[in-house]
Amino acid sequence: xxxxxxxxxxxxxxxxxxxxxxxxxxxxxxxxxxxxxxxxxxxxxxxxxxxxxxxxxxxxxxxxxxxxxxxxxxxxxxxxxxxxxxxxxxxxxxxxxxxxxxxxxxxxxxxxxxxxxxxxxxxxxxxxxxxxxxxxxxxxxxxxxxxxxxxxxxxxxxxxxxxxxxxxxxxxxxxxxxxxxxxxxxxxxxxxxxxxxxxxxxxxxxxxxxxxxxxxxxxxxxxxxxxxxxxxxxxxxxxxxxxxxxxxxxxxxxxxxxxxxxxxxxxxxxxxxxxxxxxxxxxxxxx
Numbered sequence: 001x002x003x004x005x006x007x008x009x010x011x012x013x014x015x016x017x018x019x020x021x022x023x024x025x026x027x028x029x030x031x032x033x034x035x036x037x038x039x040x041x042x043x044x045x046x047x048x049x050x051x052x053x054x055x056x057x058x059x060x061x062x063x064x065x066x067x068x069x070x071x072x073x074x075x076x077x078x079x080x081x082x083x084x085x086x087x088x089x090x091x092x093x094x095x096x097x098x099x100x101x102x103x104x105x106x107x108x109x110x111x112x113x114x115x116x117x118x119x120x121x122x123x124x125x126x127x128x129x130x131x132x133x134x135x136x137x138x139x140x141x142x143x144x145x146x147x148x149x150x151x152x153x154x155x156x157x158x159x160x161x162x163x164x165x166x167x168x169x170x171x172x173x174x175x176x177x178x179x180x181x182x183x184x185x186x187x188x189x190x191x192x193x194x195x196x197x198x199x200x201x202x203x204x205x206x207x208x209x210x211x212x213x214x215x216x217x218x219x220x221x222x223x224x225x226x227x228x229x230x231x232x233x234x235x236x237x238x239x240x241x242x243x244x245x246x247x248x249x250x251x252x253x254x255x256x257x258x259x260x261x262x263x264x265x266x267x268x269x270x271x272x273x274x275x276x277x278x279x280x281x282x283x284x285x286x287x
Contacts, residue, residue: 004271007264011257018253024091025246032181032239038147039178039229039236046229053222056215057196070164071219074193079114081136081159081168082106083191083227084128085175085234086121088143092238093245095176096123098186102174106188107132116168118155120231147235152228159227160220163192173226178236182244185237191226194219 002010084103086096103124107115117132119125122140129135137158142151162168171192177185 002267004264004267007260007267011260011264014253014256014260018250018257021246021249021253025243025250028239028243028246032236032243034146035232035236035239036178039232042229042232046225049218049222049225053194053196053215053218056211056218069216069219071160071192071194071223072196075166075169077110077113077170079116079168079170080110081116081118081162081171083118083120083155083159083171083173083230084124085173085230086119086124087234087238088122088140089242090123091245092242093248095184095238095241096121098184099174099176100124100127102186102188103128106172106174118159120155121234142231143235143238147228147231149224149228152231153224156220156224156227159192160223168192173230175230175234176237176241177230177233178240181240184241187230187233189226191223194222 082103084099086099090096100123103117114134116134116136117124117128118137119128119135120139120142125138125140129138137155139151139155159171163171170190172188172190174186174188177187179185
């Protein structure tokens with residue numbers, strides 16, 4: 001049985017740990033509010049550009065030259081570029097492990113193709129650096145600050161250029177979408193070649209410019225928005241996962257403290273009882 005000093009030392013350690021987890025929960029809750037506001041603000045624009053792309057695509061006849069736009073070219077997927085968005089830090093429950101497992105499943109499912117990884121986030125980089133030989137890019141500080149559109153723009157331009165030059169035949173994106181504070185939506189989506197979404201209610205626009213030119217200018221913006229939105233969703237989901245994990249850790253620490261306190265009281269009571277017995281036995285021996 002551990003001594004009273006060991007139990008008190010353990011109680012001090014667990015209490016300090018609980019203070020840390022509570023502080024991390026409060027920090028994540030504060031960051032989550034701002035990240036959630038950015039996600040909710042970005043969704044209407046993403047939906048609008050998606051509807052616009054669908055309507056312009058339906059306004060163009062199949063025989064037009066716009067169907068031959070480089071970003072619409074569908075080729076056999078012999079070379080694939082996979083964008084994996086993970087976090088820069090841990091202590092977020094299963095946030096990073098779920099993404100890494102999804103990327104591993106993707107690699108197994110496309111084992112007949114050459115898959116290159118574009119790793120956005122330190123956790124994904126650290127895992128695949130020694131496990132996958134085809135890594136085309138690493139970004140390890142994207143989520144240590146507020147997500148910037150400039151970072152998404154840089155990655156999108158690189159992806160678009162590689163696909164336009166036929167260096168890769170398809171581009172996929174894996175990330176955790178923000179659903180709620182307690183749940184994330186693991187998403188695997190192909191962003192290139194672009195498959196124009198189908199709009200149920202087609203709007204017949206009056207175009208000042210030819211629809212082909214509008215489509216050519218809209219497609220790169222659509223890719224940029226897809227990547228930027230995924231980064232925003234991932235950042236919000238990360239803060240939500242960390243807040244939930246730290247809340248669970250604080251609750252577990254409180255349970256451990258209760259058990260340790262009960263054990264300490266039992267040990268202390270046993271020591272007092274033993275001392276009383278020794279005193280009574282000594283007094284009886286003197287008689």
